[in-house]
Amino acid sequence: MTDQPSPALAAAMQEVSTAVEAALDRLLPRPEGATARLAEAMRYACLGGGKRLRALLVVASADIFNVPRERSIRVAAAIEMLHAYSLVHDDLPCMDDDDLRRGKPTVHKAFDEATAVLVGDALQAEAFAVLAHSETHPDSSIRAELVLALAVYSGASGMVGGQAIDLAAEKRGAAGTPLNFKEIVELQNLKTGMLICFSAEAGAVLAGADILEKMALDEYAIDLGLAFQIADDLLVHESSAAEVGKAVGKDAAAGKATFVGLLGLEQARTKARALTNSAKSRVSAQFGPSSVVLQELAEFVITRRS
Amino acid sequence: MTDQPSPALAAAMQEVSTAVEAALDRLLPRPEGATARLAEAMRYACLGGGKRLRALLVVASADIFNVPRERSIRVAAAIEMLHAYSLVHDDLPCMDDDDLRRGKPTVHKAFDEATAVLVGDALQAEAFAVLAHSETHPDSSIRAELVLALAVYSGASGMVGGQAIDLAAEKRGAAGTPLNFKEIVELQNLKTGMLICFSAEAGAVLAGADILEKMALDEYAIDLGLAFQIADDLLVHESSAAEVGKAVGKDAAAGKATFVGLLGLEQARTKARALTNSAKSRVSAQFGPSSVVLQELAEFVITRRS
Numbered sequence: 001m002t003d004q005p006s007p008a009l010a011a012a013m014q015e016v017s018t019a020v021e022a023a024l025d026r027l028l029p030r031p032e033g034a035t036a037r038l039a040e041a042m043r044y045a046c047l048g049g050g051k052r053l054r055a056l057l058v059v060a061s062a063d064i065f066n067v068p069r070e071r072s073i074r075v076a077a078a079i080e081m082l083h084a085y086s087l088v089h090d091d092l093p094c095m096d097d098d099d100l101r102r103g104k105p106t107v108h109k110a111f112d113e114a115t116a117v118l119v120g121d122a123l124q125a126e127a128f129a130v131l132a133h134s135e136t137h138p139d140s141s142i143r144a145e146l147v148l149a150l151a152v153y154s155g156a157s158g159m160v161g162g163q164a165i166d167l168a169a170e171k172r173g174a175a176g177t178p179l180n181f182k183e184i185v186e187l188q189n190l191k192t193g194m195l196i197c198f199s200a201e202a203g204a205v206l207a208g209a210d211i212l213e214k215m216a217l218d219e220y221a222i223d224l225g226l227a228f229q230i231a232d233d234l235l236v237h238e239s240s241a242a243e244v245g246k247a248v249g250k251d252a253a254a255g256k257a258t259f260v261g262l263l264g265l266e267q268a269r270t271k272a273r274a275l276t277n278s279a280k281s282r283v284s285a286q287f288g289p290s291s292v293v294l295q296e297l298a299e300f301v302i303t304r305r306s
Numbered sequence: 307m308t309d310q311p312s313p314a315l316a317a318a319m320q321e322v323s324t325a326v327e328a329a330l331d332r333l334l335p336r337p338e339g340a341t342a343r344l345a346e347a348m349r350y351a352c353l354g355g356g357k358r359l360r361a362l363l364v365v366a367s368a369d370i371f372n373v374p375r376e377r378s379i380r381v382a383a384a385i386e387m388l389h390a391y392s393l394v395h396d397d398l399p400c401m402d403d404d405d406l407r408r409g410k411p412t413v414h415k416a417f418d419e420a421t422a423v424l425v426g427d428a429l430q431a432e433a434f435a436v437l438a439h440s441e442t443h444p445d446s447s448i449r450a451e452l453v454l455a456l457a458v459y460s461g462a463s464g465m466v467g468g469q470a471i472d473l474a475a476e477k478r479g480a481a482g483t484p485l486n487f488k489e490i491v492e493l494q495n496l497k498t499g500m501l502i503c504f505s506a507e508a509g510a511v512l513a514g515a516d517i518l519e520k521m522a523l524d525e526y527a528i529d530l531g532l533a534f535q536i537a538d539d540l541l542v543h544e545s546s547a548a549e550v551g552k553a554v555g556k557d558a559a560a561g562k563a564t565f566v567g568l569l570g571l572e573q574a575r576t577k578a579r580a581l582t583n584s585a586k587s588r589v590s591a592q593f594g595p596s597s598v599v600l601q602e603l604a605e606f607v608i609t610r611r612s
Contacts, residue, residue, distance in 0.1 A: 029462045034492065038462055038470035089427060094419035113400035114473050117423065118466050121395060121430065125461030128434045132454035140447035147453050148438035155431030156335045156344055160424050164344035167420050186340065 003305045009296040013056055016076065019069070020055040021047065023077040027130055041111045041119045042126075046084045049102045053228075053297075054079045054199040060293040061203025061217050071137055075146065075202045078130040082154055083195060085123035088116050090163065124154075137206060145205050153194040162191025170256060178257035185226065193225035200224070200294075216286035223279035224298050230272040231302045233259040272302045309611045315602040319362055322382065325375070326361040327353060329383040333436055347417045347425045348432075352390045355408045359534075359603075360385045360505040366599040367509025367523050377443055381452065381508045384436040388460055389501060391429035394422050396469065430460075443512060451511050459500040468497025476562060484563035491532065499531035506530070506600075522592035529585035530604050536578040537608045539565040578608045 005013060024046050031040040055076035062072035091098040091106040092113065099109050108116035130136060131146045152158060165187045169179050179187065200221035204214045237260045260268045279298040283291035311319060330352050337346040361382035368378035397404040397412040398419065405415050414422035436442060437452045458464060471493045475485050485493065506527035510520045543566045566574045585604040589597035 034471045034474070034489075035462060035467040037474065038467060042462060085427075089423055092420075092423060094423060114398075115470070117395055117398060117400060118470050118473075120427070121391075122462040122466040124427065124430050125457045125464075125466065128453055129457035129461060132450045132457060134450075140450040143450045144438045144440075144446040144453070147434055147450070151431045151435035151438060155435060156341060156348060156428040158431075160428040160431065161341040161344060164421070164424050165340045167424075168340070168343065183340075 003303055005300045005304075006296050009293060009300055012060065012293045013052070016056045016059045016073075017052045019059075019073045020052055020076050020080060023073050024080060027074075027077055028081075028126070037111070038115065038118055038122065041107055041115050042123055044110060045088050045107050045119050045123065046081060049104070050080070050083075052076075052080065053301075054083055054195060056297065057196065057199035057221070057294075058202045060291075060297065061200050062206050063203070063293070064287050064290045065203060065207030065209055065213075067203060067206045070135075071206055072203060074130055074133075074136045075206060076199075078127040078136075078150070079195065079199050079202070081123045081127040081130070082150065085120040085127070086154075086159060086163070086195075088123070089120040092116055095163075095167075139208075142205060142208065146202060149198055149201065149205065153198045158190055158194040159192075162187055162189070162194075166191055173256045178261075180257070181259075181262050184257050184259065184262065188226060188229045189222065192229060193222060196225040196228070197221040213286065216282055220279045220282045220294060220298070223275040223282070224301060227272045227275035227279065227298065228301045230259045230268055230275070231304070234265075234268055234272065235304075235306070236260075237265070276302050309609055311606045311610075312602050315599060315606055318366065318599045319358070322362045322365045322379075323358045325365075325379045326358055326382050326386055329379050330386060333380075333383055334387075334432070343417070344421065344424055344428065347413055347421050348428055350416060351394050351413050351425050351429065352387060355410070356386070356389075358382075358386065359607075360389055360501060362603065363502065363505035363527070363600075364508045366597075366603065367506050368512050369509070369599070370593050370596045371509060371513030371515055371519075373509060373512045376441075377512055378509060380436055380439075380442045381512060382505075384433040384442075384456070385501065385505050385508070387429045387433040387436070388456065391426040391433070392460075392465060392469070392501075394429070395426040398422055401469075401473075445514075448511060448514065452508060455504055455507065455511065459504045464496055464500040465498075468493055468495070468500070472497055479562045484567075486563070487565075487568050490563050490565065490568065494532060494535045495528065498535060499528060502531040502534070503527040519592065522588055526585045526588045526600060526604070529581040529588070530607060533578045533581035533585065533604065534607045536565045536574050536581070537610070540571075540574055540578065541610075541612070543571070582608050 004010070028043050028046060029035070029039040031037070031043065058076040058079060059069070059072045087101060088107045090096050091101055092108055098106055100106065104110070106116070107119055127150065128147055131150060132143050134143070136146070137143050154160065169183070169187060172178060197218055200217040201214055204217050237258070259271070263271060276298045280295045283294045310316070334349050334352060335341070335345040337343070337349065364382040364385060365375070365378045393407060394413045396402050397407055398414055404412055406412060410416070412422070413425055433456065434453055437456060438449050440449070442452070443449050460466065475489075475493060478484060503524055506523040507520055510523050543564070565577070569577060582604045586601045589600045
């Protein structure tokens with residue numbers, strides 16, 4: 001096991017990060033005129049940070065089909081806007097009430113709460129505007145398919161639905177009846193899994209790929225998303241154990257069900273490894289060596305140290 | 307002048323309200339499973355209320371071109387979802403902090419603040435899902451055009467931008483430098499005018515109408531939207547003068563610039579009348595008698611009493 005991305009993966013991550021950052025800078029509104037502060041806050045929320053995991057999934061899956069990069073990068077930027085909106089709203093005082101995100105003050109701290117609500121709202125709209133624009137793909141049926149998929153995956157039956165379940169779960173946890181394994185898997189699939197699925201599928205949609213190819217990417221992403229969450233829980237568990245000498249992290253202390261809490265350390269590690277292997281074999285069987293970045297990404301997701 | 311809609315307009319309003327209500331009921335998620343509470347709150351925010359002005363604009367403009375009603379009603383429902391999301395977020399404690407909306411507790415009062423944030427987020431996504439779905443129009447280029455227009459008109463350079471200017475304007479007002487006439491017109495054009503424009507244009511987009519026809523509806527809607535806001539200010543002014551015997555409403559008391567405050571009572575009335583006449587003549591010149599509902603709506607907007 002290694003805790004560094006392979007050279008090929010590291011190069012792809014760097015390349016996509018740089019290209020998506022440039023695209024976001026170009027696509028986000030300029031901070032000028034009467035709405036300068038809103039634009040500035042949107043840029044603060046989107047630029048200069050994050051692993052760009054979703055962007056890399058879009059581009060790596062699109063690369064399998066030789067989709068022109070200028071198209072996949074636009075879709076990647078749209079998904080990163082959507083993801084950024086969800087983080088800004090999740091951090092609000094009435095939600096998770098977080099003051100820091102990636103070491104920087106959250107948007108409602110750096111600006112104010114009303115601006116944070118509006119930033120999220122505007123970023124969501126902007127994501128759909130980017131997808132619907134003819135520069136994303138000349139074929140309008142592909143643009144409409146992208147919009148519909150993102151809307152469904154990010155809405156009440158997807159990401160936002162998962163967030164609602166998470167809120168209810170915290171109350172249940174505080175009342176002493178945290179989620180069971182099946183429920184936490186459903187929560188994570190909605191809250192983070194569906195946007196990860198959309199990211200991996202988007203390359204196939206851009207290419208007008210067939211249903212089997214889309215399914216392979218979809219199944220890859222479901223396993224990857226869950227492996228990612230379990231790995232996150234393991235990292236939190238290990239860092240809190242190391243840092244403060246106790247065996248439970250913040251989430252567990254708050255009565256929140258975690259994979260580590262439910263499965264135990266060893267089983268959680270085994271489960272993450274099994275999901276990673278399954279994700280890798282799914283795309284290697286369908287696409288062969290052209291899916292090497294996706295395969296290495298799945299490996300990295302459970303071996304990274306942050 | 308009359309304060310009742312004409313029989314033709316009243317019939318159209320009733321018909322569209324009923325059809326849009328049924329469409330919203332069909333399109334919004336059912337309150338079941340783990341996300342039942344979110345779905346229930348989305349329905350609470352969207353169903354059973356409001357003038358459905360935007361829905362009527364969509365349907366009346368689409369009727370000019372004989373667009374099938376099942377298409378225009380879907381677009382109308384999407385816009386009403388978008389409008390409902392904007393109201394739910396505007397009412398939040400960190401924004402306008404309103405406890406009541408149309409006589410009912412606002413969503414964050416009836417449910418809670420976190421749910422209100424998520425309701426708005428999910429309604430926005432749902433609006434785009436409806437527009438992008440093939441049932442809205444068989445031609446994907448029309449669906450993509452609708453999505454792009456709604457995203458641009460409702461985002462940072464449209465509705466959300468207007469809301470951001472409004473927040474800044476309140477601070478300026480409190481500091482003794484309220485907006486001037488030109489600035490308040492810009493604010494209102496963004497905050498409410500652009501969604502009204504989209505509503506009126508949507509019928510022409512659904513019909514694949516030509517640029518002159520779209521422009522006529524656009525210009526009609528710009529005048530109508532401004533007339534609507536001035537009429538709103540006049541209503542607030544008159545009701546607060548009548549109810550509490552003072553000549554200024556809540557907005558003016560909060561240092562917020564209003565059309566009545568800036569223009570005076572008589573000039574505000576004259577301006578609203580001129581805008582209404584201009585809106586009516588714009589569509590009657592372009593479309594003749596087939597635009598009668600739009601014409602009567604423009605008249606009603608400034609003569610209504612609530």
